[in-house]
Amino acid sequence: MKALCWHGKNDIRYDTVPDPSIEDPRDAIVKVSSCAICGSDLHLYDHYIPGMESGDVMGHEFMGEVVEVGAEVHRLRPGDRVVVPFTIFCGECEQCLRGNYSVCERSNRNRELGDKAFGHATAGLFGYSHLTGGYAGGQAEYVRVPFADTTHIKVPDSLSDEQVLFLGDIFPTGWQAVVQCDVQSGDTVAIWGAGPVGQFCVRSAVLLGARQVICIDRVPERLSMAEAGGAIAINFDEESVLERLNELTRGKGPEKCIDAVGLEAHATRSLDSVYDRAKQAVMLETDRPHVLREMIYVCRPAGVLSIPGVYGGLVDKLPMGPLMNKGLTVRTGQTHVNRWTDDLLRRIEAGQIDPSFVITHQVGLEQGPDMYRVFRDKLDNCIKVVLKP
């Protein structure tokens, strides 16, 4: 079959790889109808996340039709149409029973590696390094889905792929980022990053009733999309984020701050970002935490910082003084996708939101390698790429 494979930094190739097969009675094979490039795939593309091996199949946002099931799969049958969540989970371990699917204790088959990297391993993820199980991803014609009885979201034929595909990652990720802020009706929610997850954070904050939603970025077309969703835009190339946020909150700062950027923060006019880039270049720091610093500094005392943006390793010069003295709450983590998807699917069916608004490019899988470049470099007004195998 054909798939997009990682071959090193900035090197994604359209390769021919062996078809997947049932390896465990709880597996299913899904024929992919649509998949997407996620912003967090760019961290692999730029090789900031360790644990990738040449030939690994990329992609963790995909959907399709079940074509084969293992002997112990009871809730799926060939022909079912499913979106596959990026977090693989068993549904039976202590964490899964609490709804903490992204830290499932059984699905990461490389637990020892995960334990070494993070102290305790997290769940298996599709196409996201050997630290999270080394599972082949969904930017392919077929995918093996482990723990298939739980790791799926059945979707009705009445909705198009474009309407439901993002239930597998960016929609619930944006939703959880806002939910874990515990937004109250009088709150101002400031969101750093107007990429796909930032866009869903904006919509989620509006739907959940935030009084004021602010989105910070530098890419004009992304800011215009955020404004369409109900956000006030701040272009950090044109104005001071701190000054503008204080102005919009009568000098008090936003109650809830969301980092939808993660480890590759881009800030052209700040000294700390130059420092981060220099340290990263000589491998003295793995992540660039400019957004975290800015959030800690500007957040209202007793506020909440929510971090859906992906971080991979070590950061430097994190202002612990303000964080501690202001009594800020930090909520983070990979998304417990299936905890939210029944509710979000219901909202899509009810017409409350149509997630396809974010798609700017739809091309064949064979164009995937070049689309990584276009997406990363923010060319051609690209915000979200959907690939069709």
Place this chain on the structure above:
Amino acid sequence: MNSLQSLATSSLAPSDRLARGLGYFALGIGLLQLLAPRRITRPLGLEGRETLVRACGAGKMLNGLGALSDNPTPAIRTRFAGNALDLALLAPGLSADNPKRDNVRLVMALLLGCTLLEALTARSLSERHVRPRDMHVADYGQRSGFPRPAEAMRGAAGDFRTPADMRAEIGVGPA
């Protein structure tokens, strides 16, 4: 919907690979200049300029690291400045009293060749990776994803209840 047409089977173009090669080359030469400057100055008849050679070496190493980063374009573009410094360093070696001036001429020619290669690479990288200043900016102002204006959707998910483990009710008043 935008529709770029490209059938590249790898995301790395020849110019990306060349930039990477230039990065490793700069690291190698820079390291040599930094650690063994006399091996550069002696065959060129430029003894006594070791400190300058070391400084150029340090600059090249930084530039090489930049060329190996996920965004090599600025580093390759700024190689011109480094090459100009190298040429300025070599220029005194062209004097008639330097018996090794033929070596200097050869190195200068190589340097000019490198500069040309870097210029072509920088141009190609810019075309591939740099967002043009005059790029048409799409107006996504109609892409709300909502059936009604955003203001009308505020609080539309009011039936949602935040799970207990995700509440952050800070400052709700003394118990």
